[in-house]
Amino acid sequence: MNEMHPDSDAGTDDHADPTVDFQTLEEAAVEYPLDVERPHDVSDDYTLTELLAVTAAHEIGNGETAFIGVGMSLISGVLAKHTRAPDCQIVTESGYVGSRPPGVVQSISDSVLGVDALVATDQMQIFMDNQRGLFDVGIIGAGQIDKYGNTNSTAVIGDGTYDHPKVRLPGSGGSNDIMTSCGRTVVMMRQKRRAFTTELDYMTAPGYLDGPGDREAAGFTGGGPNAVITDMGVFRFDENTKEMYLSQTHPGVDVDDVREAVQWDLDVASEVTTTPEPTRGEVAMLRAIDPTDIVLRGSDYVYEVDFEEWTEQVHDHWQQLMELTE
Amino acid sequence: MTHAPDKTTTLDAAIDEYVPDGSRIAFGGMGGRDPEAAAREIIRQERTGLHVVDDARTTLFDMLVGAGCVDTYVGSWVGTSLISQGHNIRNAVENDVPHHLEMRDVSNFGSSLMFFAAAMDVPFIPTRSMTATDIPTHNDALETVADPFGSGDEFTAVPAADLDVAVIHVQRCDRRGNAQIFGNAVNDHLKARAADHVVITCEELVSTDVIQEAPETTRIPFYCVDAVAEVPFGSHPWHCYGHYYADLPFYREYGLLSRDREDFLDWLDEWIIPHDEYLEKIGADRLARLEELETTINGGRGRVRADGDDGFADENDDSADEEVRA
Numbered sequence A: 001m002n003e004m005h006p007d008s009d010a011g012t013d014d015h016a017d018p019t020v021d022f023q024t025l026e027e028a029a030v031e032y033p034l035d036v037e038r039p040h041d042v043s044d045d046y047t048l049t050e051l052l053a054v055t056a057a058h059e060i061g062n063g064e065t066a067f068i069g070v071g072m073s074l075i076s077g078v079l080a081k082h083t084r085a086p087d088c089q090i091v092t093e094s095g096y097v098g099s100r101p102p103g104v105v106q107s108i109s110d111s112v113l114g115v116d117a118l119v120a121t122d123q124m125q126i127f128m129d130n131q132r133g134l135f136d137v138g139i140i141g142a143g144q145i146d147k148y149g150n151t152n153s154t155a156v157i158g159d160g161t162y163d164h165p166k167v168r169l170p171g172s173g174g175s176n177d178i179m180t181s182c183g184r185t186v187v188m189m190r191q192k193r194r195a196f197t198t199e200l201d202y203m204t205a206p207g208y209l210d211g212p213g214d215r216e217a218a219g220f221t222g223g224g225p226n227a228v229i230t231d232m233g234v235f236r237f238d239e240n241t242k243e244m245y246l247s248q249t250h251p252g253v254d255v256d257d258v259r260e261a262v263q264w265d266l267d268v269a270s271e272v273t274t275t276p277e278p279t280r281g282e283v284a285m286l287r288a289i290d291p292t293d294i295v296l297r298g299s300d301y302v303y304e305v306d307f308e309e310w311t312e313q314v315h316d317h318w319q320q321l322m323e324l325t326e
Numbered sequence B: 001m002t003h004a005p006d007k008t009t010t011l012d013a014a015i016d017e018y019v020p021d022g023s024r025i026a027f028g029g030m031g032g033r034d035p036e037a038a039a040r041e042i043i044r045q046e047r048t049g050l051h052v053v054d055d056a057r058t059t060l061f062d063m064l065v066g067a068g069c070v071d072t073y074v075g076s077w078v079g080t081s082l083i084s085q086g087h088n089i090r091n092a093v094e095n096d097v098p099h100h101l102e103m104r105d106v107s108n109f110g111s112s113l114m115f116f117a118a119a120m121d122v123p124f125i126p127t128r129s130m131t132a133t134d135i136p137t138h139n140d141a142l143e144t145v146a147d148p149f150g151s152g153d154e155f156t157a158v159p160a161a162d163l164d165v166a167v168i169h170v171q172r173c174d175r176r177g178n179a180q181i182f183g184n185a186v187n188d189h190l191k192a193r194a195a196d197h198v199v200i201t202c203e204e205l206v207s208t209d210v211i212q213e214a215p216e217t218t219r220i221p222f223y224c225v226d227a228v229a230e231v232p233f234g235s236h237p238w239h240c241y242g243h244y245y246a247d248l249p250f251y252r253e254y255g256l257l258s259r260d261r262e263d264f265l266d267w268l269d270e271w272i273i274p275h276d277e278y279l280e281k282i283g284a285d286r287l288a289r290l291e292e293l294e295t296t297i298n299g300g301r302g303r304v305r306a307d308g309d310d311g312f313a314d315e316n317d318d319s320a321d322e323e324v325r326a
Helices: A050-058 A072-082 A123-131 A174-183 A214-218 A255-260 A280-289 A307-324 B013-017 B034-042 B059-066 B087-095 B108-119 B188-194 B207-215 B248-257 B263-273 B275-282 B284-298 B317-322
Strands: A065-068 A089-091 A137-141 A184-188 A225-229 A233-237 A244-248 A267-274 B023-026 B050-053 B072-073 B100-107 B123-127 B142-148 B154-159 B161-173 B195-205 B218-220 B226-231
Touching: A050 A184, A050 A225, A050 A280, A050 B188, A072 A089, A072 A137, A072 A280, A123 B108, A137 A307, A137 B050, A174 B108, A214 B023, A225 A244, A244 A255, A255 B154, A280 A307, A280 B248, A307 B248, B013 B034, B013 B161, B013 B195, B013 B226, B034 B161, B034 B195, B034 B275, B050 B059, B059 B072, B059 B087, B059 B248, B087 B263, B108 B123, B108 B154, B108 B188, B161 B188, B161 B218, B188 B195, B188 B218, B248 B263, B248 B284, B275 B284
Parallel strands: A065 A089, A065 A137, A137 A184, A184 A225, A244 A267, B023 B050, B023 B161, B050 B072, B072 B100, B161 B195, B195 B226
Antiparallel strands: A225 A233, A233 A244, B123 B154, B142 B154
């Protein structure tokens, strides 16, 4: 394992991590395209969302193919490509490979994905390649997760039924396919007790199913969930029991608070580490990717300005990032 | 399907002929190059009882559901994008407003495969995706099958999509129906082969000579196509790669108004109008601006009528006005 990887010391004697053999550049070797003073120093004004984006970016190895969707996961992928994993390539399910989008990707066929793309193909081809095992790491989101990393993004059924659920969620999208066949999968979620559940309302995407050996018995080629990143910390899966355990907490988060936000009796690494804080370079890069805070702060002010001003802003931000990355 | 040398018609005539009440229908694009104008025409002609058999669907589907056109959906994901949820979809599934929407889930690969099976006229295609999860549990059309060749692995058999019609928007097409797609193709080449009838709407109706200049982009050949309608800005408010960027402020407005039933009905009254009136209402300047934005990132690729100038770089260039045929 790369010694610069944030979890390098998370594997303790009581938890064997599933094999993670990807490597990223060491921070000191990262060449930031932006002009930032002391880029490798820790940032003193990062937000929680920025910490999550950076933490997810560190899960993408240099030279890997990263299968990702819109929003936060794409921002993490673009960040990885501009920082510790300059040779990674982004794969999106609508058919683009290798894109360097010069801004926030709003939808899965957003034409910014056409920028610098190496491949513009179709969805069938992308998922054939995925099932063939050609993609190294996927990033997905979910509404619920259980201790074996099985996820629900279809419906919160509550007192209702599948046909009349309490909350209809968007559905699998590519999450089932990625969890089934991608090399390894990173799940990004909000940490809530009702979401970290002992009983999923619906299993959309397969983690380790009911435990050790189940994925192999089902014939899955992908490695399954490898990390779960939440607003409180990062979870890994024990190689033997396949159960999720708390590997690291974000700065200022107490292990007991995390236990409270999980329905089952949470397993915890004997030495829980603290998530490395983003560097000044990483934060500056993130803000260049999302200058109007659409993803980073959930802002939509950019759409409230008049149409003319909106187009000027979008155009200027694209120009800025395209020039930086030339 | 015919081999007629001229399949051109108008949007309203194509929808009138090929999308009767109760049609089993799929739409092209996916949060980019979606046939939005065709969907608005379906609402304008007050279609009911549609069965949408599709992949991930965004605003177009939300609008059709809110307008009461759709009874059932088989597909992989519903929502809109980063800046809005699918409010009408949730209202129909959870609260039966305006009436119940029956959802049957598949994964993204599952949706590609149901078109692929139909396109090659076999009853099903096996995949590792969806196996051992709740997706087949709640979708009776999916079957779990053992490998007949004895590997011991189980697969999910995805049935062929049974489609009456596919409505697909492309950048350019000739009178015979040779439809060329620039950028990603999503599942459109498969949908065109899966459906009994195919309606193509295109940004530009071009001569066959133009098609012959780039035959590798003819993802949908004439022998699949029944009707061709030239519909400039037929994907607005979404992007059409090489032609125009998404009108995100327009789209955000839709997202805000669709949260409330009365507001949404007012939105329908305002915007469900013949396409030429719709474009006039949006305004030629605004449409030209969206073209300029797209030119900044993808250089007018696949566009015949435009000169590819980026209107932002040269403010005194008024050629953009000539590009718009509202």
